Amino acid sequence: MNLDFSKGLIPAVIVDDHTNDVLMVAYMNEVAYRKTIETGQTWFYSRSRQKLWNKGASSGNYQTVKNIYIDCDGDTLLIRVDPQGPACHTGNKTCFFHQLTRDGDIIQLEESTAHTSVFDNVMAEVEE
Amino acid sequence: MNLDFSKGLIPAVIVDDHTNDVLMVAYMNEVAYRKTIETGQTWFYSRSRQKLWNKGASSGNYQTVKNIYIDCDGDTLLIRVDPQGPACHTGNKTCFFHQLTRDGDIIQLEESTAHTSVFDNVMAEVEE
Numbered sequence: 001m002n003l004d005f006s007k008g009l010i011p012a013v014i015v016d017d018h019t020n021d022v023l024m025v026a027y028m029n030e031v032a033y034r035k036t037i038e039t040g041q042t043w044f045y046s047r048s049r050q051k052l053w054n055k056g057a058s059s060g061n062y063q064t065v066k067n068i069y070i071d072c073d074g075d076t077l078l079i080r081v082d083p084q085g086p087a088c089h090t091g092n093k094t095c096f097f098h099q100l101t102r103d104g105d106i107i108q109l110e111e112s113t114a115h116t117s118v119f120d121n122v123m124a125e126v127e128e
Numbered sequence: 129m130n131l132d133f134s135k136g137l138i139p140a141v142i143v144d145d146h147t148n149d150v151l152m153v154a155y156m157n158e159v160a161y162r163k164t165i166e167t168g169q170t171w172f173y174s175r176s177r178q179k180l181w182n183k184g185a186s187s188g189n190y191q192t193v194k195n196i197y198i199d200c201d202g203d204t205l206l207i208r209v210d211p212q213g214p215a216c217h218t219g220n221k222t223c224f225f226h227q228l229t230r231d232g233d234i235i236q237l238e239e240s241t242a243h244t245s246v247f248d249n250v251m252a253e254v255e256e
Contacts, residue, residue, distance in 0.1 A: 001226050001234050007175075011139050013150055020148035022141055025204045037232070047135075069224040070234060072216050076153045078224045088200050096197040096206045098129050104165070106129050106198060 004074040005030045009045055012077040014087065016094075017066040023087035024095040026055070028077065040065050042081060061085030132202040133158045137173055140205040142215065144222075145194040151215035152223040154183070156205065168193050170209060189213030 003010065009027040016023055026044040028036070032052055035043040042055040042063040056062030063081035070077060088095040097109045131138065137155040144151055154172040156164065160180055163171040170183040170191040184190030191209035198205060216223040225237045 001236070003234075011153060013141050013153060015150060022143060022150065022206050025139060025141060025199065037228070068228040070226040070228065071153065071223040072218055072220070072225070073223075074226075076223075078150050090200055092200070095199040095201075095204075097200070098198040100165070100196040100198065106131075108129070 001070065002074055003030075003033065003070055003077075005033075007075055009047065010075055010077055012042070012044070012079050014042065014063060015078065015080045016087075017080040017082055021094050022096060023063075023081070023083060023093070033077075036065060036079070037068070042079065055087075056084060059085065059089070061087070063087070129198065130202055131161065131198055131205075133161075135203055137175065138203055138205055140170070140172070140207050142170065142191060143206065143208050144215075145208040145210055149222050150224060151191075151209070151211060151221070161205075164193060164207070165196070170207065183215075184212060187213065187217070189215070191215070 012028050014023045029045040032043040032045045062084045067080045086093050098106050140156050142151045157173040160171040160173045190212045195208045
């Protein structure tokens, strides 16, 4: 099993190691992947700007890498991180704060209700 | 906010609605997205076979869609599903069953230890 960069950039799914929330998806080339491992912070390759970027370098919202997983065919990464702040450039904790309704509309979620899961309820009960 | 297929295929991160595990990442074109919404099951576009596929059509491991989220720039999907069986063609629950060690090796995880999280422990305690 090796990571396969032959098809081009590899998507990296970034997950909050504490909450299990999917925070964002960004792309890595081999250099970004190497820098992520070397520095313990996430580095990506911007498709629009066509250059490397270190998540948090401008915002301060660095992501400290906790674990890296590779999928069965070696062309997707799952990276669990300890986020130092919101993942999204909008200031939202996660980039996935729009939801498709049953009516086919796309609505913006309130920060507090985004990705509420059974685990949130369990944790709330445990903490009470 | 609209889903933007202008850059090509859109990656869809598939998450188990019960466990919060990231199961797989696959790609959708607009037809696959529409069929996913219409049928309530996941449909993807295979980059290698260059055709639509309905997850579970050959294996029986369909994924029932629970919720669909769209990221801030409309070019990535997060789909929470109720999986009817393993997501991975290898028979693993999730496609992300390889982990990068601190020594730089890629090791295969045992099914039972893959993606163990604090939530797994909490749930185990709650169920006991």
